Amino acid sequence: MSAKTSPEQPLPVRTVLQMVAGWIGKLGTVWVEGQITELTARGGTVFVTLRDPVANVSARVTCPRGVYEASVPRPVDGARVVVHAKPDFWVNRGSFAFTALEIRPVGVGELLARLERLRRLLASEGLFNADRKRRLPFLPGAIGLICGRDSAAERDVLENARRRWPAVRFKVEQVAVQGPYAVGEVTEALRKLDADRDIDVIIVARGGGSLEDLLPFSDESLVRTVAACRTPVVSAIGHEQDSPILDLVADLRASTPTDAAKKVVPDVGEQLVLIRQLRDRGRRVVGGWVERERAWLASMRSRPSLADPVREIERRAEQTDQLRDRARRCLSGSLDRAGDDLQHIRARLIALSPAATLERGYAIAQRPDGEVIRHAADVAPGDPLTLRFTDGRLPVRAEADPEPSS
Structure with missing residues (x-):
C-alpha cells in the first residue's frame, strides 16, 4: 500500500527503503538469463555482474561459493547462464541485487x-x-x-x-x-x-x-x-x-x-589485363571487319562493269551489231524464201491462166456483160458476142449454124 506523505509529514529514508525491500521481496524467486561480464570471488561469496543478452542493462548477483562451484562447468566471464535467484534490496546500502540459488550454463545445444x-x-x-x-x-x-x-x-x-x-x-x-x-x-x-x-x-x-x-x-x-x-x-x-x-x-x-x-x-592488375585483352579483341574485330570490307570492295572493283566500263559498252555494242546482222540475215532469208514462193505461185498461175490457153490459138466467147459462154446451145442467133484473143477483143454476132452435110 502506498504511504500517505506530505511536505509536512515526510517519511525517513529507512522507512522508504524498507517499503521498497518489502515490495521486491514479494516477487519471490525467478529464473533469469544473461551473460556474465564480471566475476569476482571474495571469501565464501562470488560476485557476478549479469548483463541482458540484448539491451544495455545489467544487475548484480551474489552467489554463495558452494552454489557457484556446484555448477558444471563453472561459469566464466562472457558465459551465457540461467540463474535461479531471489531478488533482494539491501536497505543499509540502498542497492538491489539477486541472490543466486542455482546457476545453469546455457549449453551449445540450447543456443x-x-x-x-x-x-x-x-x-x-x-x-x-x-x-x-x-x-x-x-x-x-x-x-x-x-x-x-x-x-x-x-x-x-x-x-x-x-x-x-x-x-x-x-x-x-x-x-x-x-x-x-x-x-x-x-x-x-x-x-x-x-x-x-x-x-x-x-x-x-x-x-x-x-x-x-x-x-x-x-x-x-x-x-x-x-x-x-x-x-x-x-x-x-x-x-x-x-x-x-x-x-x-x-x-x-x-x-x-x-x-x-x-x-x-x-584487382588493378587483373583489370589492366582484362582491358588489354578487350582492347586486343576489339582491334581484332575491327581489323577483321575492315579486311572483309576491303575484300568486298576489291571484289566489286574487279568486276568488269567497274574495272573497264568502256569495255562493257563495247561488248554491248558488239552484241547490238551481231543482233542487227542476225536480224538482217533473218529478214533477207525470209524475203528470199517469200520471193521463191511468189515465183512458184506465179508460174502456177501462168500455167493455169486462160491467157496461156489463148496464146496457143484459142479464143474465149463472152457476152457483152463479160459472161463466158461455155456451150453453143447457150447462144441464140443474132446475140452480140465478144471474142477474146491473146492480143485483143473482137465483137461478133451469132448466126444460125448451117445444117451439117450429109
Whole structure:
C-alpha cells in the first residue's frame, strides 16, 4: 500500500527503503538469463555482474561459493547462464541485487535451438531472399569497415584491399566484436556508416571464434538493422565453417576478412589485363571487319562493269551489231524464201491462166456483160458476142449454124 506523505509529514529514508525491500521481496524467486561480464570471488561469496543478452542493462548477483562451484562447468566471464535467484534490496546500502540459488550454463545445444528458431522466423519474413540482396558497386569510392580494435581482421581487409587497388579509401569504425557490448556498438556503427552518403559498401569483419564469441552477429536486433540498411553490407565473420545469421541477411557473404577485401575491391592488375585483352579483341574485330570490307570492295572493283566500263559498252555494242546482222540475215532469208514462193505461185498461175490457153490459138466467147459462154446451145442467133484473143477483143454476132452435110 502506498504511504500517505506530505511536505509536512515526510517519511525517513529507512522507512522508504524498507517499503521498497518489502515490495521486491514479494516477487519471490525467478529464473533469469544473461551473460556474465564480471566475476569476482571474495571469501565464501562470488560476485557476478549479469548483463541482458540484448539491451544495455545489467544487475548484480551474489552467489554463495558452494552454489557457484556446484555448477558444471563453472561459469566464466562472457558465459551465457540461467540463474535461479531471489531478488533482494539491501536497505543499509540502498542497492538491489539477486541472490543466486542455482546457476545453469546455457549449453551449445540450447543456443543452437534458439538460433534455429530465429533463423526460421527471419526466413519466413523474407529477409534471406536473394531478390532483396543488392549488387556491390564495381569500384566503391569509400568503404565502411566495422571491426575489432587493432584486430587482425582489420589488417587483413586493409592490406589486401590496398594491395589490389592502392587508391581505395576506408572509413574504419572500431567496436567490440564480442561480449555484452558488441551488439550495441556494431549496430551504432552500422547506422552511422549507412547515414554517410560517401560510403558505397559496408564490411562487417571479425576473426574466427567459438559459437558464444560469434553470438552477437546472430542477434535479432543487429540482423534487422543490417536488413534495413540502404548501403550494401558484406558479412566477413569468422572462417569458412562459421555461419552466423548475419551471413544470411547480408547482401554478400565472405568466408574470411581477406575474402571480403577480394570481393569488394577489384584487382588493378587483373583489370589492366582484362582491358588489354578487350582492347586486343576489339582491334581484332575491327581489323577483321575492315579486311572483309576491303575484300568486298576489291571484289566489286574487279568486276568488269567497274574495272573497264568502256569495255562493257563495247561488248554491248558488239552484241547490238551481231543482233542487227542476225536480224538482217533473218529478214533477207525470209524475203528470199517469200520471193521463191511468189515465183512458184506465179508460174502456177501462168500455167493455169486462160491467157496461156489463148496464146496457143484459142479464143474465149463472152457476152457483152463479160459472161463466158461455155456451150453453143447457150447462144441464140443474132446475140452480140465478144471474142477474146491473146492480143485483143473482137465483137461478133451469132448466126444460125448451117445444117451439117450429109
